[in-house]
Amino acid sequence: MEGKSRSRRGCCCWFLVIIILAIVVGAVVYTIKKKTSHSGDSASSPGPPGSLNKKYADSLKVAMQFFDVQKSGKLVNNKISWRGDSALKDGSQARLDLSKGMYDAGDHMKFGFPMAFTATVLSWAILEYGDQMDAVNQLQPAQDSLKWITDYLVNAHPSENVLYIQVGDPEADHKCWDRPEAMTEKRPLTQVNTSVPGTEVAAETAAAMASASLVFKKTDPTYSSTLLKHAKQLFTFANKYRGSYSESIPEVQTYYNSTGYGDELLWAASWLYHATEDKSYIEYVRDNGESYAKFGSPTWFSWDNKLAGTQVLLSRLTFFKAKDIPNSGDLQSYKETAEAVMCGLLPDSPTATKSRTENGLIWVSEWNALQHAQCDGESFTSSDLRDFAKSQADYVLGKNPMKMSFLVGYGDEYPEYVHHRGASIPADAKTDCSDGFKWLDSSDPNPNVATGALVGGTIPK
Ligand SMILES: *[C@@H]1O[C@H](CO)[C@@H](O)[C@H](O)[C@H]1NC(C)=O
Ligand SMILES: *[C@@H]1O[C@H](CO)[C@@H](O)[C@H](O)[C@H]1NC(C)=O
Numbered sequence: 001m002e003g004k005s006r007s008r009r010g011c012c013c014w015f016l017v018i019i020i021l022a023i024v025v026g027a028v029v030y031t032i033k034k035k036t037s038h039s040g041d042s043a044s045s046p047g048p049p050g051s052l053n054k055k056y057a058d059s060l061k062v063a064m065q066f067f068d069v070q071k072s073g074k075l076v077n078n079k080i081s082w083r084g085d086s087a088l089k090d091g092s093q094a095r096l097d098l099s100k101g102m103y104d105a106g107d108h109m110k111f112g113f114p115m116a117f118t119a120t121v122l123s124w125a126i127l128e129y130g131d132q133m134d135a136v137n138q139l140q141p142a143q144d145s146l147k148w149i150t151d152y153l154v155n156a157h158p159s160e161n162v163l164y165i166q167v168g169d170p171e172a173d174h175k176c177w178d179r180p181e182a183m184t185e186k187r188p189l190t191q192v193n194t195s196v197p198g199t200e201v202a203a204e205t206a207a208a209m210a211s212a213s214l215v216f217k218k219t220d221p222t223y224s225s226t227l228l229k230h231a232k233q234l235f236t237f238a239n240k241y242r243g244s245y246s247e248s249i250p251e252v253q254t255y256y257n258s259t260g261y262g263d264e265l266l267w268a269a270s271w272l273y274h275a276t277e278d279k280s281y282i283e284y285v286r287d288n289g290e291s292y293a294k295f296g297s298p299t300w301f302s303w304d305n306k307l308a309g310t311q312v313l314l315s316r317l318t319f320f321k322a323k324d325i326p327n328s329g330d331l332q333s334y335k336e337t338a339e340a341v342m343c344g345l346l347p348d349s350p351t352a353t354k355s356r357t358e359n360g361l362i363w364v365s366e367w368n369a370l371q372h373a374q375c376d377g378e379s380f381t382s383s384d385l386r387d388f389a390k391s392q393a394d395y396v397l398g399k400n401p402m403k404m405s406f407l408v409g410y411g412d413e414y415p416e417y418v419h420h421r422g423a424s425i426p427a428d429a430k431t432d433c434s435d436g437f438k439w440l441d442s443s444d445p446n447p448n449v450a451t452g453a454l455v456g457g458t459i460p461k
Contacts, residue, residue: 057136059397062410064138066452067145069422072110072180073099073152076144082427082448086180090167090187091155098167098189101152106420106450108180109173112156112165113201113245113256116208117303119149120271123211124309130215143215150212150227153205160233165201165245166190170255176433177440179425184433190249198245202238203264204306206231210271228275235268259304262292267306270313277324285314286330295333298341311338343375346388350376361395396454409451416445423450 068080072087087108091098101110102118126133126142133139156164172185192198209231216224238261246258266285273281289295294307301308314334317325325331344353398405398413405411408418418424423446425431425439 052132052135055397056393059393059407059410060133060136060138062407063452063454064141064145065409066450066454067102067141067148069420069450069452070102071145071148072101072103072108073148080451083422084181084427086183087167087187091164091189094158094164094189096158096164097155098152098164100148100155101167102149103180106418106423107170107173108168108176108183108185108421109170109255110152110167111256112153112163113204113252113258114303115149116153116201116205117306119146119153119208120204120211120267121309122146122149123208123215126215127211143219146212146215147223150209153208154226154230157205157230157234161237161241162191162193163198163202163205163234163237164189164191165198166252170251177421177425177436178431178433179422179427179429179436182432192245192248194241196248197241197243198248199238199242199261200258200264201245202234203261203268206234206238206268207264207271207306209234210268210275213275231268231272231275235265235272238268239265256303262288263306263310266292267310267313270310273317274313279326282317282325282331285310285334289333293334293337295337296340298337298344301341308338308341310334311341314338339375342380342385346375346380346384347391348384349380350378359395359401361392361400406455408453408455409449415453415455418446418450418453420446420450420453423448423453 065080068078069083071078071083072090074085074088075083078084088099090110098110101115103109104111104114122142123146126139126146130139130142133142158164167187167189169186169188176183176185178184192201209227213224213227213231216227242261244258244261246253252258266288269281269284269288272278273285285293293310299305299307311334314331315338318331318335340351343349343351346352347356396406398411400406403413405414408414419440421436421440424442425436426447429436429439431439
């Protein structure tokens with residue numbers, strides 16, 4: 001049914017924001033060794049990043065508001081005029097408070113797998129760029145949004161081997177077009193447990209909790225240690241009761257199908273090492289690398305595949321923490337594969353992926369097999385990576401053939417027909433589940449601005 005493709009499309013908006021953050025993260029933590037100086041104008045992005053750029057500061061503020069647009073539960077300091085409290089009883093049938101968390105894209109589902117990934121990447125962005133965010137007053141909003149998700153995840157993990165991974169029934173949800181504040185659909189819960197395992201979703205949730213524990217370590221040590229406790233338990237659960245949630249709960253395949261859990265296990269262990277410095281997690285990534293890391297085959301970082309993120313995260317250790325890690329050379333294969341990912345992204349690299357539009361936007365369709373990528377002897381600096389990341393951000397913000405910002409609410413011209421229930425229905429409309437579709441079908445621009453949403457789907461060349 002329509003709803004499926006809608007949901008898919010919607011989710012792209014949600015995650016592109018994050019992916020851009022991720023590219024920037026990658027660009028900053030990573031420096032490819034320089035053999036021949038490649039970049040003629042490395043002065044264009046002197047590193048390390050320091051000075052504030054108004055364009056990116058403004059777009060960050062816009063992008064951050066999307067988290068507020070998506071919040072479920074009893075809102076605190078709500079600044080989005082057309083949003084209000086919703087889903088207050090989520091989780092009540094299991095005597096849990098699952099009211100918080102965020103809705104997926106334009107619908108009212110709460111999908112634990114992508115939501116946890118969002119939290120992990122938001123944590124990462126805060127850990128790398130917290131000071132920059134703070135300089136433009138975005139650190140507090142970022143931490144608040146992160147906590148809105150981790151509060152939900154903590155409650156969704158009521159005992160060691162039980163994790164609630166979904167609130168809502170996508171079939172029922174997609175038959176309605178209503179505001180979250182007015183929804184009347186049933187809100188069934190789905191869990192994974194020892195008999196119905198979900199390794200990837202449990203491991204991703206562990207990664208979210210472990211990374212967030214680092215974010216809150218100084219400002220809220222009690223909360224931080226609570227998160228870490230959940231992270232460790234979830235990792236053990238994920239690792240011990242192995243099975244893909246896509247196999248144990250086939251219904252999830254229609255929405256956020258997982259193509260495997262090996263990447264999430266390595267990713268979670270990497271975050272747990274950063275959060276605990278417990279060497280057993282390093283042994284874990286070392287021992288399981290051959291099975292799961294796909295060394296030598298670069299992949300795109302996404303909600304389904306975290307290998308590239310894992311490689312960058314572990315490369316970080318070889319750069320900055322090598323002396324603390326016995327045999328850190330064993331992490332070399334992760335670092336080499338991370339380099340191959342960067343080489344694929346850089347447009348002037350001999351191993352650059354062909355998956356980009358004529359105007360240079362990376363376009364993820366299918367990854368070309370880049371088997372022996374080390375930029376083939378050519379080398380690039382961190383400035384090249386940062387320039388590349390900027391080119392992608394600039395494209396999204398308006399430097400494209402349509403001269404249009406693809407970030408809703410940013411610039412003079414941005415999309416006004418967003419597939420988003422709350423944005424499409426006037427806040428004072430008295431519509432219910434099914435007669436709300438007239439708002440979806442309306443030929444007028446959205447009455448409310450889904451600030452911070454990003455265009456997904458096909459982007460013209
Ligand atoms: C385990 O999870 C499945 C799928 O969500 C559920 O049907 C089952 O009742 C759960 N098992 C227990 C013991 O609660
Ligand atoms: C989900 O992923 C698995 C593993 O890659 C694949 O076999 C299956 O066909 C996918 N399901 C859907 C509905 O795409």
